[in-house]
Amino acid sequence: MPLRRMLQDIDMNDYCITCLGIPRDSSDAVTKRWVTQQLKDGIKDIDELEEAHCNFERNSSIEETAECYRERCGEESTDDWSGAERSELATTLIMLGQATGAVIFSPISDKIGRKPSNIFARIMYFFTALATVFSPNISVFLVFRFLQGTFQGGSLMTCTILYIELLPKELRHRAEGANITAWTTGLVLTSVIGYLCRDLTWRYMQLILAIITCHTLFDWL
Numbered sequence: 001m002p003l004r005r006m007l008q009d010i011d012m013n014d015y016c017i018t019c020l021g022i023p024r025d026s027s028d029a030v031t032k033r034w035v036t037q038q039l040k041d042g043i044k045d046i047d048e049l050e051e052a053h054c055n056f057e058r059n060s061s062i063e064e065t066a067e068c069y070r071e072r073c074g075e076e077s078t079d080d081w082s083g084a085e086r087s088e089l090a091t092t093l094i095m096l097g098q099a100t101g102a103v104i105f106s107p108i109s110d111k112i113g114r115k116p117s118n119i120f121a122r123i124m125y126f127f128t129a130l131a132t133v134f135s136p137n138i139s140v141f142l143v144f145r146f147l148q149g150t151f152q153g154g155s156l157m158t159c160t161i162l163y164i165e166l167l168p169k170e171l172r173h174r175a176e177g178a179n180i181t182a183w184t185t186g187l188v189l190t191s192v193i194g195y196l197c198r199d200l201t202w203r204y205m206q207l208i209l210a211i212i213t214c215h216t217l218f219d220w221l
Helices: 003-009 029-039 077-081 084-112 114-133 138-166 169-196 202-217
Strands: 049-058 061-071
Touching: 084 114, 084 138, 114 138, 114 202, 138 169, 169 202
Parallel strands: none
Antiparallel strands: 049 061
16 A cells, blocks of 8 residues: 555544655655655655664554664654653653752751852752663663652752852852853753763763763862
């Protein structure tokens, strides 16, 4: 069955498409444009793709298989334990952890001091980021993601309060500008690291990001 006809005959919401690309024996440019539009995923030149099978599943049972090509890509957090919703949950938990850390560490820093609170949060962020790499299952992974967000939020809040109190009023805006610049630079570098690790399992990228934060162990010594 031609791929275009097969796709038109199925309910896209009812099926799980494991792999989708251009049929090996197809040179139909219309089919390529149709698939590209349906999946909103630009399909590259055929020489840049690898051979695979298109499996069309209903309730985890494969009902149709077609020869095709697919773009080679690296693994994501969902590959080890499956389920895109779990990837979204991991992102949600780290953001929830950031909010929790901001709430918890602000009063703690008032009681024991800004510097001790900040040092503790930064060191614990490193260890939780490192522990995430070795998570044996999705539950442990999600717990460490939440803790990672908690210590990240705590570190950010205590650091901001610390430099505001240490610096004279006329320099505080510059410190905040430097802080935001460092944050956005980190986001850009994370994208670069993700691209370089695109053919590796997600654990390697997580390990690299954890190692980069090891400087927090020595910043305040």
